[in-house]
């Protein structure tokens with residue numbers, strides 16, 4: 001008999017699948033057919049040699065980042081919201097924030113920033129950090145609080161509702177802690193001790209979905225230093241910078257490279273402070289990366 005389930009972990013030649021009551025089953029992958037990823041809905045079947053994945057249902061959406069060669073690699077599927085976690089430490093990386101904005105936009109998944117560890121901040125520091133984020137990042141959705149103290153958790157709980165949210169961001173910002181705070185009592189089974197570091201620090205090495213049946217599903221993902229986007233198109237980068245897209249049409253020359261040409265609307269916006277120089281620089285850099293990626297694919 002075929003049964004339906006959701007992939008909570010996909011690794012090697014098998015995946016872990018949660019059934020309707022939340023029980024986990026280890027299912028062998030078929031040699032043919034695509035590899036399911038975290039969040040996929042699948043049909044599976046018990047057989048004498050163990051359970052087997054029979055089919056992967058069509059995806060509502062999929063998050064694909066670039067692997068070490070810049071080729072797209074799916075991270076998770078059927079996601080309702082991406083939550084980019086940042087914290088006072090490790091220091092937030094504004095370019096990484098812009099990279100995730102492009103990624104979420106390309107997958108058509110709304111992005112919310114969660115500033116974590118606010119228990120470590122004085123009110124004035126918290127305020128300053130949030131002010132800078134909103135100045136640097138045009139119309140970024142932002143919530144803040146603490147996985148440790150529980151501050152702000154109600155707001156993010158409401159936002160996620162009974163949907164599926166993926167937590168992404170640098171290592172050590174508190175993605176696993178937030179996952180545990182939002183789905184209490186669940187065995188994350190992440191946080192294997194990082195023996196190599198010898199410091200006993202817990203670090204997530206695999207993307208894993210945890211849920212309460214009927215409640216939210218949270219996908220905890222390994223920390224990243226950067227995020228490759230060269231498999232995306234310049235148009236997909238542009239879509240994440242609507243304020244810049246609007247300006248590029250106002251340059252004097254239609255083929256303006258925004259590189260010192262007379263009558264460049266971007267240069268004007270930078271000089272007048274209408275747009276932060278950093279935002280324009282990030283846009284230019286990501287456009288360049290995706291243009292190079294296109295050239296690589298053609299050659």
Ligand SMILES: Nc1nc2c(ncn2[C@@H]2O[C@H](COP(=O)(O)OP(=O)(O)OP(=O)(O)O)[C@@H](O)[C@H]2O)c(=O)[nH]1
Pocket residue numbers: 116117118119120145146147148149170171172173174175176177178202203204205221222223224
């Ligand atoms: N003060 C404070 N510490 C926190 C908070 N959330 C997490 N931490 C601590 O930050 C450290 C890293 O937390 P994790 O949840 O493992 O971070 P992560 O983002 O999952 O890290 P990776 O798995 O390496 O990607 C741990 O020591 C946590 O106890 C918080 O809200 N406040």
Ligand SMILES: [Zn+2]
Pocket residue numbers: 248251252256257258259261263264265266267
């Ligand atoms: Zn221009």
